[in-house]
Amino acid sequence: xxxxxxxxxxxxxxxxxxxxxxxxxxxxxxxxxxxxxxxxxxxxxxxxxxxxxxxxxxxxxxxxxxxxxxxxxxxxxxxxxxxxxxxxxxxxxxxxxxxxxxxxxxxxxxxxxxxxxxxxxxxxxxxxxxxxxxxxxxxxxxxxxxxxxxxxxxxxxxxxxxxxxxxxxxxxxxxxxxxxxxxxxxxxxxxxxxxxxxxxxxxxxxxxxxxxxxxxxxxxxxxxxxxxxxxxxxxxxxxxxxxxxxxxxxxxxxxxxxxxxxxxxxxxxxxxxxxxxxxxxxxxxxxxxxxxxxxxxxxxxxxxxxxxxxxxxxxxxxxxxxxxxxxxx
Ligand code: TRP
Numbered sequence: 001x002x003x004x005x006x007x008x009x010x011x012x013x014x015x016x017x018x019x020x021x022x023x024x025x026x027x028x029x030x031x032x033x034x035x036x037x038x039x040x041x042x043x044x045x046x047x048x049x050x051x052x053x054x055x056x057x058x059x060x061x062x063x064x065x066x067x068x069x070x071x072x073x074x075x076x077x078x079x080x081x082x083x084x085x086x087x088x089x090x091x092x093x094x095x096x097x098x099x100x101x102x103x104x105x106x107x108x109x110x111x112x113x114x115x116x117x118x119x120x121x122x123x124x125x126x127x128x129x130x131x132x133x134x135x136x137x138x139x140x141x142x143x144x145x146x147x148x149x150x151x152x153x154x155x156x157x158x159x160x161x162x163x164x165x166x167x168x169x170x171x172x173x174x175x176x177x178x179x180x181x182x183x184x185x186x187x188x189x190x191x192x193x194x195x196x197x198x199x200x201x202x203x204x205x206x207x208x209x210x211x212x213x214x215x216x217x218x219x220x221x222x223x224x225x226x227x228x229x230x231x232x233x234x235x236x237x238x239x240x241x242x243x244x245x246x247x248x249x250x251x252x253x254x255x256x257x258x259x260x261x262x263x264x265x266x267x268x269x270x271x272x273x274x275x276x277x278x279x280x281x282x283x284x285x286x287x288x289x290x291x292x293x294x295x296x297x298x299x300x301x302x303x304x305x306x307x308x309x310x311x312x313x314x315x316x317x318x319x320x321x322x323x324x325x326x327x328x329x
Contacts, residue, residue, distance in 0.1 A: 005036045006149040006183075008043035008083065008140070011051070011060035015067045016209035017280075018194045018202030021249050026188050027153060028072045039079045039147050039312065040068065042305075045090075046083070046139060049132040065301055067213065070291035079315075081308035083143065088316035093135075093142040095323060099171040100138050108137050109160050141165035145180045146316050153186040176326040179319075194249075198227050199242040210246075212284065213291040219284065220277045233268030243272055250279040 007027060015024065031038045044061050051057050061082065073080055083089060105111060111134055115125045137160075144152055144165045152162045162185035169180035194201060196208030203209070210222040226243050239260050248256050263272065294301050 002037040003035055003150045004039065004148055005030050005151045005153065006039040006041075006144060006147050007153050008041050008046065008143055009064055009068070010043045010047045011057070011064040012047060013056075013060055013204075014063060015212045016202060016204070017212050017246075017249070018196070018209060020071065020212050022190065022194055023155065023188060024068060024071045027068075030153065031072075031074065031078050036151075037079070038077070039081075039149070040073060041080070041086075041143070041308075041312075042082045043143070044082055044084045046136060049130070049136055062295075062298060062301060065305060066291055066294040069294055069301070069304065070213070070287045072287070075304045075308060079308055079311050080304065081312045082305050085305065085309035086146075086312055086316055088313060088320045089139070089142050089146055091320060092146050092316075092323060093139050095327060096138050096141055096145070096168050096172065097135065099175060100141075100168050101171075104164060104167060105134055105137065108164065109157075110136065137161050137164045138168065141168040144183050145169055146319050147312070148181045148319065149183045150181065151186050152183050153188055156187055156190070159185050159187060179322055179326050195242045195245050197222065197225050197242065213288050216281055216285065216288075219281060223273050223277050223280065226273065226276075228269040228272075231269075233271070234266040236266050237263040237269075237272075239263060243269070243276060247272075247276045247279060250276075250283045255279065 009023070027038070027040060030036050042061055042065055044057065047057070047060070051060065065080075065082070068080070069075070111129065114129050114133065118125050118127045118129075140161045141164060144162065145168070152165075154162060162183060166182050169182050173180055190201075196202035196206055197210065198206070198208045200206055200208060211218065214222070223246075226246070228241065228243060229237075231237055244260065244263065247259055251259065259272075259275065262275075267275075
């Protein structure tokens with residue numbers, strides 16, 4: 001029996017290298033282990049809580065699918081699909097709504113944060129909250145439980161959602177008999193080295209990201225914007241800087257050690273940036289080629305996702321049959 005590893009990713013716009021090293025690469029590393037069967041999907045219906053523009057929904061969904069394919073998701077090995085192609089998710093979602101106490105949803109972080117913000121602003125506590133946001137964790141539980149997931153690798157911000165999925169599974173099992181496996185969360189550690197251009201954590205909200213799939217010229221331009229100090233060429237430099245931390249992500253151990261030596265010996269920042277570009281571009285360029293290939297061959301992406309949906313639905317159907325039987329419909 002293979003271990004079922006499942007994770008969803010929301011289409012939210014172009015990925016940056018922080019997303020690559022923090023989420024995409026670790027997810028792809030899971031697929032290299034033959035004891036795992038990985039289910040990765042585009043969580044487009046989760047994105048709907050915030051993404052209300054039709055064209056963005058279309059473009060971002062393709063972009064995230066293409067990004068993951070370009071980074072190495074092998075659709076032969078991974079069950080790779082779009083959430084909205086799996087109607088079974090939504091059927092299970094409704095069933096799960098009926099074993100989920102409302103109070104559990106009141107405690108979900110995203111909802112609570114909205115309520116707190118509203119209260120601070122003197123507004124109605126539910127101002128601007130729609131039922132999609134409120135029920136978001138139940139939809140996520142459906143994603144997870146439908147495929148008997150053993151492990152759900154997510155960032156720390158999603159930990160509570162996986163715990164809620166466990167709770168919901170437990171409520172269901174207690175009422176109807178053991179149908180669901182309880183999923184374990186696996187937290188993807190924040191790589192301390194995931195720094196942005198300004199040395200803070202790389203994040204869209206700080207505007208300090210380096211895009212993953214830009215042109216090589218744009219990559220070089222971004223790298224040139226990395227903040228360094230005013231030390232002159234020939235002055236020794238230490239490795240506690242954004243530039244070195246980024247270099248380390250792309251380079252192997254030996255290259256990294258050599259680069260540290262060169263910095264100590266006084267390598268100029270301009271030259272250091274060139275060398276960072278070299279290692280980064282070497283990793284990114286084969287992926288970039290695939291990315292632009294799929295952008296120009298979207299029908300191939302459609303076919304991959306359709307095939308993934310078919311595989312996913314075969315499994316989903318079996319779970320749902322059990323669930324329907326258990327509840328008596
Ligand atoms: N909510 C997750 C996020 O914002 C995405 C997601 C949806 C997910 N369904 C999931 C992650 C199921 C893991 C398992 O990142």
